[in-house]
Amino acid sequence: MKIQSTAIKPLKVINNGWLTGIEHQVSPHFSLRASDTVVELLVVHNISLPPAQFGGPYITDLFLGRLDASADEYLQAISHLKVSAHCLIRRDGQIIQYVSFNDNAWHAGVSSFKGREQCNEFSIGIELEGTDDIPYTDVQYLQLAALVAKLQASYSFISHNNIVGHCDIAPGRKTDPGEVFDWQHFKQCLRLNK
DSSP states (O other): OOOOOSOOOOOOOEETTEETTSEEOOOSOEEEOOTTOOOOEEEEEEEOSSTTOOSSSHHHHHHTTOOOGGGOHHHHHHTTOOOOOSEEEOTTSOEEEOSOTTEEESOOOSOEETTEEOGGGGEEEEEEESOSSSOOOHHHHHHHHHHHHHHHHHSTTOOGGGEEEHHHHSTTTOOTTOTTOOHHHHHHHHHHTO
C-alpha cells in the first residue's frame, strides 16, 4: 500500500547538527560524540509501535522516554528502554529529528562495522516507520535519499558504501530494515539527488 504525501518540500540545511525546516523532538537518550570522531556510517532501521501499526504517537514517546506502558501490552515490554534515533521518516514522508547529528543517538546497540565496535559512536541512525515485511512507501525512499544527500554534504565520510541496514551491523540480533527494503530503488533515488 502506498501512502501519498502532502507536497514534499525540499530539505533545508543542517545547522549545528539539526536539519532546519522539520519537526524537532529532543530526546534525552543520547551522548556526546568525542570531538575527534569522524561520522562515517549511516544505519537504516525500521520501527512501528505497536508492531505494524502506523501513525500514532508511540515512536516519539519511546524516543522521548515517556511511553505510556498501559496503552498496549507490547508497549509494557519496551517502556523501560532508553533508545533513540537521529531521525524518523514516517509513512507519509514527514521527517522528525530527535538527536543532533553531531551527537550519538542510541540506535545501534551491540554492533560492529568493518571491525569497529559500538557503531553509535560514529554513525547516524535513521528509522523508517515500517516493518520487515510491509513495503515502504515511495515517499519514504525519496525522503531518505534526500536526507542522505544533505548528510553527505555535511559529513563527507558517509559514502554510499557506508549506508547499511541494522541487520548488517548486528547480524543474528537485528533484521531491519527487512527483506522488503528495496536497496536498488533506494540507490536510484540517491542518484537523483546528486
